[in-house]
Amino acid sequence: MRTFRILLSKELRSFFLSPIAYVVLALVMLFNGVAFYASVRILQTAPSEGSLVTWTFNSPWFYLSYFTIFPLITMRLFSEEQKLGTIETLLTAPVRTTEMIFSKYVATVIFYCVLWLPSLLNFYVFQWITRGMADIPTGQLIGSYTIVLTMGLFNIAIGCFASSLTKNQIVAAILSFSMILLHFLLGAFMLYLSGQSNQQYAELTSYFASIQHIKSFASGLIDTRPIIYYLSFTALVLSLTHQVLDFRRWKV
Amino acid sequence: MPELEDPATPAKSIARFSIGVNVIVQVVLGVFLFGVVNYLSWRTYKRWDLTIGQSHTLSERTIGFLESMDKRARMIVLFTKGTQLTSNVHDLVDEYKRYAGKKLKVEIIDPAREPNRLEQIKEEYKMQFADRKDGVLIAVDGADDKPRTKFVDEDAFFTLDPSTGRTTAFTGESALTSALLAVGEGRRRVLKLVTGKGGLNLGGQGGTAMDFLVEFARKENAEVQTIDISDPNADFKDTDVLVFVNIKDDLTDEEVRRVRDYWETKRGSMLVLLNPEFPTPNLHALLKEYGVVVRNDRVLEMISGPRPLTGWEVTSVITLNASVTDQLLWGRNVKFRGKTQSLEIDHLNEEELRGRGIVVEELLQSDDRRFWGETDYLQDPPVYDEKTDSRRGPVTGVYVEKGVMQDAKLRVESSRMVVLGNSTMLDPPWDTASYDLGTSAINWMLDRDELVGIAPKQKQWFRLEISNAQSERIFQIIILALPLSVVCFGLFVWSVRRA
Numbered sequence: 001m002r003t004f005r006i007l008l009s010k011e012l013r014s015f016f017l018s019p020i021a022y023v024v025l026a027l028v029m030l031f032n033g034v035a036f037y038a039s040v041r042i043l044q045t046a047p048s049e050g051s052l053v054t055w056t057f058n059s060p061w062f063y064l065s066y067f068t069i070f071p072l073i074t075m076r077l078f079s080e081e082q083k084l085g086t087i088e089t090l091l092t093a094p095v096r097t098t099e100m101i102f103s104k105y106v107a108t109v110i111f112y113c114v115l116w117l118p119s120l121l122n123f124y125v126f127q128w129i130t131r132g133m134a135d136i137p138t139g140q141l142i143g144s145y146t147i148v149l150t151m152g153l154f155n156i157a158i159g160c161f162a163s164s165l166t167k168n169q170i171v172a173a174i175l176s177f178s179m180i181l182l183h184f185l186l187g188a189f190m191l192y193l194s195g196q197s198n199q200q201y202a203e204l205t206s207y208f209a210s211i212q213h214i215k216s217f218a219s220g221l222i223d224t225r226p227i228i229y230y231l232s233f234t235a236l237v238l239s240l241t242h243q244v245l246d247f248r249r250w251k252v
Numbered sequence: 253m254p255e256l257e258d259p260a261t262p263a264k265s266i267a268r269f270s271i272g273v274n275v276i277v278q279v280v281l282g283v284f285l286f287g288v289v290n291y292l293s294w295r296t297y298k299r300w301d302l303t304i305g306q307s308h309t310l311s312e313r314t315i316g317f318l319e320s321m322d323k324r325a326r327m328i329v330l331f332t333k334g335t336q337l338t339s340n341v342h343d344l345v346d347e348y349k350r351y352a353g354k355k356l357k358v359e360i361i362d363p364a365r366e367p368n369r370l371e372q373i374k375e376e377y378k379m380q381f382a383d384r385k386d387g388v389l390i391a392v393d394g395a396d397d398k399p400r401t402k403f404v405d406e407d408a409f410f411t412l413d414p415s416t417g418r419t420t421a422f423t424g425e426s427a428l429t430s431a432l433l434a435v436g437e438g439r440r441r442v443l444k445l446v447t448g449k450g451g452l453n454l455g456g457q458g459g460t461a462m463d464f465l466v467e468f469a470r471k472e473n474a475e476v477q478t479i480d481i482s483d484p485n486a487d488f489k490d491t492d493v494l495v496f497v498n499i500k501d502d503l504t505d506e507e508v509r510r511v512r513d514y515w516e517t518k519r520g521s522m523l524v525l526l527n528p529e530f531p532t533p534n535l536h537a538l539l540k541e542y543g544v545v546v547r548n549d550r551v552l553e554m555i556s557g558p559r560p561l562t563g564w565e566v567t568s569v570i571t572l573n574a575s576v577t578d579q580l581l582w583g584r585n586v587k588f589r590g591k592t593q594s595l596e597i598d599h600l601n602e603e604e605l606r607g608r609g610i611v612v613e614e615l616l617q618s619d620d621r622r623f624w625g626e627t628d629y630l631q632d633p634p635v636y637d638e639k640t641d642s643r644r645g646p647v648t649g650v651y652v653e654k655g656v657m658q659d660a661k662l663r664v665e666s667s668r669m670v671v672l673g674n675s676t677m678l679d680p681p682w683d684t685a686s687y688d689l690g691t692s693a694i695n696w697m698l699d700r701d702e703l704v705g706i707a708p709k710q711k712q713w714f715r716l717e718i719s720n721a722q723s724e725r726i727f728q729i730i731i732l733a734l735p736l737s738v739v740c741f742g743l744f745v746w747s748v749r750r751a
Contacts, residue, residue: 017749022742026735033730040716040726047418047715049336051304118738122730129725130718139302207294220303221343228293236286243275250271 004099011107024072025115031065032056032119040126043134052126053140056119057148057218070152070180071173073111074159077104078245082167087248097245101238105160112152120145139220147217147226151210154230155180157237164244184210307340307422307709310347313578314429318351323436325352326399327428328373328389329360331406337419341388341409344424377401388428392435404431408471411708413681421684421708426691427471433700434473441492441698443469443523444479450500450530461497461525461678464690472695481507488514493521493697498675502532512538516654521668521697525675528593542652543605543612544671545596549625551588551618551646551673552634566592566623566673568616568648570689576615576651576670577692584685586616592673594625594646610654615670615693620645648673651693668697684710 015021039055042048048055056062081087090100123136155176162176163169187209206212213226301309310318329345331338342360349358363370363386373379377391379401387405408427410419434440443465462476469476479486479494482504488494494514503511514520524539526532526546536546551566566588570581597612598605605612625642626634636644655666670693672678678690688708718726 017745019742019746022738022745026738026742029735029738030731033735037727037731040718040723043714043716044718044723047713049419049711049713051712051714052716118734121734125729125734126726129722129729130716133718134714134716137304139304142302207290220301221308222300222302224297224299225293228297229290232286232289232293236282239282240279243279247275250266250268 003095004103007095007099007103008107011104012110015107015111021111024069025118028065028069028115029118031061031068032116033122035059035061035065036119036122036126051137051140052123052134053137053144054218056122057144057214066148066151067177067181067184069112069115070155070159071162071177073108073115074156074163074176075169075173076163077108077160078163078241079167079169079172083169087245091245091248097242101160101241101245105156105238108156108160109153112156113149116145116148116152137220140218143217143220143222144214146222147213150227150230151213154234154237157234157241158183161237161241161244164241183208187211304712305710308343308347310344310351310425311578314348314425315351317429317433318348318356321352321355321432321436324355324357324393325432325435326357326359326391328391329358330363330370330373330389331360331386332364333362337406337409337422338386340422341424344428345388348428379403388431390428390431390435392432400435402431402435402473404428410711411687415681418713419711421710423471423708426708430472430695430700441472441474441700442490443474443476443493443495443694444488444491445476445495445497446481446499447478448480448482448501449496449503461675463680464678464682464687465495465497468691468694472691474694474698481510486510488520491520493523493694496522496524496535498525498527499532499535500527500530502530503534503538505534508534508538512541515667515669519667522670523694523697524669524671525678526593526671526673528591528674539671540598542610542654542669543598543601544650544652544669545598546671547594547596547625547627547642547646549594549627549642549646550629551592551594551623551648552626552629553622554624554636564591565589566618566648568618570685571614571617574613574615574651576696577689581685581688581692584689586677586686586689587683588648588672588674589676589679590674592648592676594642594648595650595671595673596642596647597650608654610652612650612652614647614649615651616649616672617647618645649677651696668699670697684708 036052036056038059038061039052042055043052050058078087081090091097120141123141126134127136158179159172159176162179163172165175166172187205188211190205191209191212193205207225208229216223217226299308301307327345327348329341331341345358345360349356361369361373373389377389377399379389385405385407387403387408389401389403391399391401393399404427409422409424411421411423412418413420445462445465465476468474474492479488479491484506488510491514494511511522515522524535528550531548539546550564552564553566567585568588570577570584570586572582574582597614621644623646624636624644625646626636627640627642628634628637649670649672652669652671653666654668677686682690
């Protein structure tokens with residue numbers, strides 16, 4: 001545990017002492033800010049069944065920030081170590097592969113949470129400026145941030161895995177972006193196809209269609225099925241990352 | 253001196269094959285475990301409904317009904333995909349399936365994309381669906397293995413505000429539960445509206461409680477028929493609820509006898525919406541027999557100060573513990589827009605009523621600080637008189653049950669009645685509480701206790717009315733100031749590290 005803590009603080013330092021982290025944070029804040037402001041404008045124009053929260057989390061700007069974040073924050077995790085040759089030092093040091101993976105993973109998750117905190121602040125700024133004129137549905141807010149966190153855990157795991165496969169950060173970023181996008185589009189495409197197939201298939205596709213999960217959680221409906229799906233997938237992908245890194249120990 | 257290890261000793265070879273096999277086994281096991289966990293999660297899951305108005309949660313009544321359903325049912329959802337209503341219906345049906353388990357088989361068909369399957373369904377159930385209408389087909393196994401069916405069309409799933417054309421509530425739950433119940437019951441329930449007594453323009457364009465009855469019948473699998481009680485051959489058979497709306501002409505002795513006979517001997521139910529404008533002493537006398545005293549007064553509001561009395565509107569509160577409705581409605585306000593008579597429970601004859609198995613309870617009571625029953629309601633301005641006027645906070649609605657049993661299963665033999673001080677509470681446009689109370693009251697009289705308290709899911713419409721200055725400030729802070737401050741902080745961190 002001590003090793004884990006040391007590695008975690010090292011990873012966190014490398015995140016927060018790098019100016020790139022702040023550029024990413026500013027970029028995400030900008031995207032989320034635009035998503036939020038666009039939702040305010042929509043609700044100013046005409047009454048809608050969707051609340052400020054629903055509109056914000058279903059905005060194209062939200063998806064833009066969502067797809068950009070993961071490659072940016074995970075691409076350097078293992079690729080950089082491999083490129084600099086420090087991975088050999090790490091692998092031969094009295095550090096378990098699991099500790100190494102988890103420290104990097106948890107540090108990224110913490111950074112990811114920090115990236116999303118300002119978007120929560122947007123709602124409070126709005127309340128403050130409008131003097132609480134519009135209600136922000138708490139249930140929808142809880143649902144939205146729950147799914148953002150849960151899907152984040154899964155996508156960060158994919159980013160870790162992609163980064164462990166190559167020493168080139170750009171390749172790692174493209175790989176993770178492609179995998180995340182593929183998972184998302186596959187779900188959306190199958191959801192579309194489910195309209196032309198039987199109920200069983202429709203249920204199955206909605207089980208892993210991320211777009212459906214975001215919509216449902218953003219409306220305030222929290223379901224254990226997507227949560228279990230993302231968490232178990234995260235565990236599976238992290239175990240694959242473990243195998244990839246361990247492979248260096250015994251490969252020819 | 254100890255012997256040093258020979259540096260030339262070759263390193264122990266790595267068993268790559270066995271490690272490789274081990275890795276493959278681990279990966280396969282991981283994937284298997286992932287599959288098992290997700291299969292179990294798919295089968296057994298939990299949901300927390302934090303939506304506004306708990307729009308994804310079934311009422312306890314529906315859950316109880318589904319869990320106790322003893323017949324196998326099939327629900328074929330025929331809604332064109334891509335609309336909010338369809339999504340709401342799919343979510344709803346999902347919940348029905350979750351609680352009914354294997355007793356309910358659900359099939360979702362998009363009529364636009366699956367015309368062949370639609371044709372098969374039509375053929376299978378020998379049904380003709382209304383053109384271009386979405387809906388849900390419900391089939392329940394009948395006694396002779398022939399399924400009984402009912403098509404609930406899309407209109408039953410929502411209510412619209414006619415002035416804006418917007419959906420005001422999602423009524424899918426009550427539509428589906430009542431349809432399931434009705435198909436199980438085997439026949440449509442009949443509300444018979446008393447005609448020939450004036451006071452109700454049947455051919456009129458809306459605006460009366462008649463519209464409510466029609467709306468109720470459409471959504472709750474019932475039908476509205478008329479009955480002329482002056483006709484000696486008037487058929488009370490199959491009358492589930494006898495409805496008096498706003499009658500002007502009083503009942504004759506013979507009519508009173510027929511109504512009494514219907515109510516007392518045939519497990520009758522009556523909804524009486526009084527008309528304070530016209531005296532109906534025989535009807536009042538009949539009601540008194542069952543413990544309901546109709547007072548010759550008007551409910552008025554106490555207004556202090558120079559403001560003149562301008563209207564007759566009465567706000568009443570649904571009393572706590574009223575078994576006519578569910579606790580969701582207890583304490584909510586309903587409005588009577590016209591002149592309203594106050595009612596009173598005949599406490600003097602309480603013993604005698606109890607001896608006859610009659611229980612009378614208050615259903616609606618107006619605020620005792622604001623309203624009183626004025627007997628001399630033509631005086632200007634009206635003033636509360638303790639001696640002649642009815643007490644402050646008059647009762648505007650009561651319900652009566654005869655033959656009430658402690659055991660709910662035996663209660664099917666009881667006669668039920670709801671009396672309201674005027675009929676305007678059910679005039680359109682209905683506010684939510686009035687609509688829900690009317691629906692609950694009729695379902696209570698139909699002995700459909702399962703449906704009492706299935707409230708429509710109110711739709712909330714959001715609109716922001718903020719000034720341009722506020723909008724600009726939001727833009728400046730959220731899109732400019734906050735991200736820029738983070739960039740500045742990042743530059744500061746960078747410069748510190750460089751230094």
